[in-house]
Amino acid sequence: MRLTVTVNGERREVDGLWEGESLLYALRERLGLPGSKNACEQGECGSCSVYLDGTLVCSCLVLAGQAEDREVQTVEGIAPDGALHPVQSAFVETGAVQCGFCTPGLIVASHDLLRRNPRPTDPEIREALAGNLCRCTGYEKILDAVRLAGERILETQTAAQAGSKQVCDTSLGGAV
Amino acid sequence: MRTTPLPRPAPAPVQRPGVVGETTTRIDGGPKVKGEFEYSSDLWADGMLWGATLRSPHPHATIWSIDISRALALPGVYAVLTHEDVPGRKVYGMEIPDQPVLAWERARYQGEAIALVAADHPETARRACDAIDVAYEVLEPLSDPERAMAADAPKLHLSGNVLRHITLRHGDQAATADVVMTGEYEVGSQDQAFLGPESGLAVPDGDGGVDLYIATQWLHVDRDQLAESLGLSPEQVRLTMAGVGGAFGGREDLSMQIHACMLALHTDRPVKIVYNREESFFGHVHRHPCRMHYEHGATRDGELVYVKARIVLDGGAYASSSTAVCSNAACFACGPYNVPSATVDCSVVYTNNPPCGAMRGFGAVQVAFGHESQMDKLAAALGIDPVELRIKNALAPGHRLPTGQVVREPAPVAELLERLRAMPLPPDASPGPRDLRELPGGVSNTTHGEDVRRGIGYGVGFKNVGFSEGFDDYATARVALSLDGDGDPLVSVHTAAAEVGQGVVTVQAQIARTELQVERVAVLTADTQVGSAGSSSASRQTYMTGGAVKMACEAVRERLLQRVADHAGLDPFDLSLAGGAVIDSRGETVATLAEALVSAPIEETVEFHHAETYPLDENGQGDAHLQLAFSAHRAVADVDTRLGLVRVVELATTQEVGKALNPQALDGQIDGGSAQGLGLALLEEIQIRDSQVLNASFTDYLLPTILDMPPVKKQVLEHPDPDAPYGLKGVGEPPNISTPPAVVAALRSACSRELARIPVRPEQLAGIDEPRRSRPPAPGSRGPAGARPTRS
Numbered sequence: 001m002r003l004t005v006t007v008n009g010e011r012r013e014v015d016g017l018w019e020g021e022s023l024l025y026a027l028r029e030r031l032g033l034p035g036s037k038n039a040c041e042q043g044e045c046g047s048c049s050v051y052l053d054g055t056l057v058c059s060c061l062v063l064a065g066q067a068e069d070r071e072v073q074t075v076e077g078i079a080p081d082g083a084l085h086p087v088q089s090a091f092v093e094t095g096a097v098q099c100g101f102c103t104p105g106l107i108v109a110s111h112d113l114l115r116r117n118p119r120p121t122d123p124e125i126r127e128a129l130a131g132n133l134c135r136c137t138g139y140e141k142i143l144d145a146v147r148l149a150g151e152r153i154l155e156t157q158t159a160a161q162a163g164s165k166q167v168c169d170t171s172l173g174g175a176v
Numbered sequence: 177m178r179t180t181p182l183p184r185p186a187p188a189p190v191q192r193p194g195v196v197g198e199t200t201t202r203i204d205g206g207p208k209v210k211g212e213f214e215y216s217s218d219l220w221a222d223g224m225l226w227g228a229t230l231r232s233p234h235p236h237a238t239i240w241s242i243d244i245s246r247a248l249a250l251p252g253v254y255a256v257l258t259h260e261d262v263p264g265r266k267v268y269g270m271e272i273p274d275q276p277v278l279a280w281e282r283a284r285y286q287g288e289a290i291a292l293v294a295a296d297h298p299e300t301a302r303r304a305c306d307a308i309d310v311a312y313e314v315l316e317p318l319s320d321p322e323r324a325m326a327a328d329a330p331k332l333h334l335s336g337n338v339l340r341h342i343t344l345r346h347g348d349q350a351a352t353a354d355v356v357m358t359g360e361y362e363v364g365s366q367d368q369a370f371l372g373p374e375s376g377l378a379v380p381d382g383d384g385g386v387d388l389y390i391a392t393q394w395l396h397v398d399r400d401q402l403a404e405s406l407g408l409s410p411e412q413v414r415l416t417m418a419g420v421g422g423a424f425g426g427r428e429d430l431s432m433q434i435h436a437c438m439l440a441l442h443t444d445r446p447v448k449i450v451y452n453r454e455e456s457f458f459g460h461v462h463r464h465p466c467r468m469h470y471e472h473g474a475t476r477d478g479e480l481v482y483v484k485a486r487i488v489l490d491g492g493a494y495a496s497s498s499t500a501v502c503s504n505a506a507c508f509a510c511g512p513y514n515v516p517s518a519t520v521d522c523s524v525v526y527t528n529n530p531p532c533g534a535m536r537g538f539g540a541v542q543v544a545f546g547h548e549s550q551m552d553k554l555a556a557a558l559g560i561d562p563v564e565l566r567i568k569n570a571l572a573p574g575h576r577l578p579t580g581q582v583v584r585e586p587a588p589v590a591e592l593l594e595r596l597r598a599m600p601l602p603p604d605a606s607p608g609p610r611d612l613r614e615l616p617g618g619v620s621n622t623t624h625g626e627d628v629r630r631g632i633g634y635g636v637g638f639k640n641v642g643f644s645e646g647f648d649d650y651a652t653a654r655v656a657l658s659l660d661g662d663g664d665p666l667v668s669v670h671t672a673a674a675e676v677g678q679g680v681v682t683v684q685a686q687i688a689r690t691e692l693q694v695e696r697v698a699v700l701t702a703d704t705q706v707g708s709a710g711s712s713s714a715s716r717q718t719y720m721t722g723g724a725v726k727m728a729c730e731a732v733r734e735r736l737l738q739r740v741a742d743h744a745g746l747d748p749f750d751l752s753l754a755g756g757a758v759i760d761s762r763g764e765t766v767a768t769l770a771e772a773l774v775s776a777p778i779e780e781t782v783e784f785h786h787a788e789t790y791p792l793d794e795n796g797q798g799d800a801h802l803q804l805a806f807s808a809h810r811a812v813a814d815v816d817t818r819l820g821l822v823r824v825v826e827l828a829t830t831q832e833v834g835k836a837l838n839p840q841a842l843d844g845q846i847d848g849g850s851a852q853g854l855g856l857a858l859l860e861e862i863q864i865r866d867s868q869v870l871n872a873s874f875t876d877y878l879l880p881t882i883l884d885m886p887p888v889k890k891q892v893l894e895h896p897d898p899d900a901p902y903g904l905k906g907v908g909e910p911p912n913i914s915t916p917p918a919v920v921a922a923l924r925s926a927c928s929r930e931l932a933r934i935p936v937r938p939e940q941l942a943g944i945d946e947p948r949r950s951r952p953p954a955p956g957s958r959g960p961a962g963a964r965p966t967r968s
Contacts, residue, residue: 035211099677135422136677
């Protein structure tokens with residue numbers, strides 16, 4: 001099978017897929033993007049979270065063929081090369097990363113939450129991230145990270161609205 | 177000639193860590209948040225094949241034949257291997273090599289590996305496994321550990337079914353007490369549930385040897401077992417740490433290591449094996465299920481007189497680290513209390529259940545649920561506040577453990593409890609309508625507050641840090657101080673310590689920064705090119721590898737000062753390091769590091785051995801343990817007493833840490849350990865019926881989510897241990913030990929039920945069913961709960 005898909009803004013074509021391959025498998029093994037993680041491959045842990053046409057999905061539950069001619073954004077595409085999105089830097093700074101296997105999924109899910117709701121309450125953060133399992137952190141510092149990222153994004157947006165500064169890499173305007 | 181270029185780890189990144197005691201963010205944080213960190217399941221090599229494992233569907237069976245011909249004939253299949261293809265020793269095991277690399281004649285647990293396939297696609301490999309014809313004769317599984325101990329039970333191993341029995345006798349064995357309290361308790365099997373599945377890449381070197389890129393807790397013990405079973409010398413088996421997606425004890429035993437290497441050597445191609453989640457449940461050992469019978473004797477005013485305990489751990493089909501888990505359960509059975517007389521019998525036995533071994537807390541977790549439940553029961557019977565009863569009996573320096581070992585400083589059990597009790601409680605539930613998300617059942621809308629009761633409970637626990645019972649526990653570190661290409665000083669640290677998420681890479685960098693006063697540090701990828709670091713387990717790695725790095729830095733510093741002293745004609749004892757220079761006693765610079773190192777770098781390799789420990793004698797007596805770590809937890813929980821649903825409102829904890837090397841990382845250990853403890857108390861159990869696993873998935877094995885975890889309030893004590901590097905104590909395991917009893921105590925106080933088994937199920941809380949109570953006692957057990965033991 002041949003797959004044509006736009007990933008992180010780049011049009012990609014791969015040949016020789018078996019029809020049963022998941023989007024997660026195609027990303028990791030065919031497209032050289034192993035950032036999305038294979039913790040359960042059952043749609044329970046959220047570690048494989050990506051955007052598919054702007055919607056947060058578990059890429060393990062999507063067949064690669066379903067992504068034909070569609071746009072996928074993975075954790076590798078959340079920020080440009082060499083830069084960190086505020087969600088990413090907040091995870092590092094607050095200690096929300098330990099083994100890090102859940103982290104890519106949590107980055108994408110938190111990014112999705114904050115673009116919809118940059119000032120979430122704690123119950124809203126918990127609700128939004130309830131589909132992402134973490135085994136190391138007890139989630140305490142993940143909450144810290146999302147709160148911090150939200151604050152920073154709001155600050156940047158406020159500054160941008162005041163016209164004092166051009167914002168580009170921290171924009172949450174569109175996921176893809 | 178090598179068939180494929182080896183995957184090259186990127187050069188070690190240079191970091192600028194804080195000194196010891198300062199929060200330092202992790203060097204791998206950036207790559208991890210960007211999805212660029214390379215885990216063992218992310219590896220890839222040209223020409224790589226995929227390995228898969230055929231596993232026994234039966235927990236107990238005779239294997240009459242294995243026919244691989246249909247599988248081998250499938251297009252895309254490169255190899256199908258069975259036990260006949262194991263080049264060296266056909267069994268493996270860290271302590272007792274009793275587990276077949278691939279089963280022959282007999283399968284002893286559901287999921288036991290039978291055959292291997294290498295194919296050009298994982299799906300081809302899976303289908304080839306399905307095409308292997310195994311003729312099994314299904315045997316009745318030996319599922320009950322008590323039954324396995326009976327004289328007439330079928331023997332699962334030639335050595336018999338009792339893997340280890342510890343008899344511990346301390347103090348007056350005829351002691352009597354005013355008040356006697358008995359109880360029976362049970363702990364289910366917990367899974368480590370690390371998120372990164374077992375995986376790795378084996379690359380043949382073309383000369384008969386192999387390179388393995390692997391996620392593990394202990395490279396060298398893997399290598400030694402690999403070499404034995406592959407029939408190679410240790411030098412022919414080289415291991416490099418790949419990114420580890422969590423461990424918690426579950427990566428101490430081998431999983432796919434030998435299998436991947438066998439397939440790679442057989443096909444002369446790189447072979448990658450990645451388990452899926454279901455296979456992961458069968459691919460690693462679990463926490464031992466445990467049954468405990470306790471009897472506590474106390475004076476009327478609440479002084480413990482004696483503790484008697486009979487403990488049975490289900491070791492499952494193979495030994496793993498069961499004998500050490502058994503020792504811990506016996507040694508810590510009485511809890512962190514001053515117990516004048518102790519009578520403990522602790523057994524670990526073979527059954528046809530899934531093999532059990534290391535998991536965070538390692539034997540101390542199970543018994544903490546027992547001894548803490550007993551302390552609460554005793555407090556209620558005596559009419560004493562449960563925290564007061566614990567403080568009254570708290571273990572302190574100078575006391576003797578039930579093993580006879582004298583407790584050394586610091587052991588502030590009373591202080592931990594007093595500080596914990598003084599921490600403010602969360603506010604009571606507000607009257608009036610409540611946010612559903614604050615209630616048990618959450619947005620399932622099962623209650624608006626009716627039938628919801630709040631409970632508060634306490635628990636305290638302890639365990640050993642480092643390996644015990646005379647094991648020569650050591651770690652190796654190689655430290656080099658040099659000038660980089662720009663002529664700037666750089667410290668390189670090379671150890672084999674497994675970074676499993678806990679932050680040991682950062683801690684090594686902090687120690688190097690502290691000891692050599694050099695801002696830039698590179699911690700090299702862990703591999704077997706340097707000596708063993710021992711395991712990232714037993715809360716030991718900061719103590720042991722941290723201790724080794726400190727010692728190696730001191731050796732480097734000594735040589736540096738000697739070199740400068742020789743050159744300047746000074747006494748090295750008058751020199752010291754400060755601000756990137758060697759200074760004299762007046763603070764004047766004698767030489768900058770750049771000047772001192774321009775002739776040659778300085779490199780030292782050291783082995784750090786911890787103080788000697790000793791075996792337990794026939795009465796369970798001996799100075800078996802290096803260091804003891806303590807923590808206490810308080811849980812506040814709301815229980816819907818009608819539906820049996822729980823919301824834990826808050827956890828609070830105090831822990832003696834000696835010295836917080838990286839406070840943020842330490843917090844993370846406490847949070848994470850508390851979450852795993854909460855999981856064991858409320859959710860997590862590998863459900864086993866007739867030795868068959870019923871829930872090998874994250875759909876059915878319930879892990880705490882962010883909705884289940886309450887805030888965790890933390891207070892750490894820093895009373896230094898004079899014998900430990902920087903005075904530190906191991907910190908990883910204690911939170912997992914003291915959380916479950918605290919949570920269950922809170923539930924008991926909310927619903928007034930006995931709750932003798934964890935994880936607690938809704939039906940227990942709602943009083944519909946107390947599972948252990950309603951069953952008849954198993955053969956060989958001492959009868960129903962509360963019955964007096966027959967042996968005094």
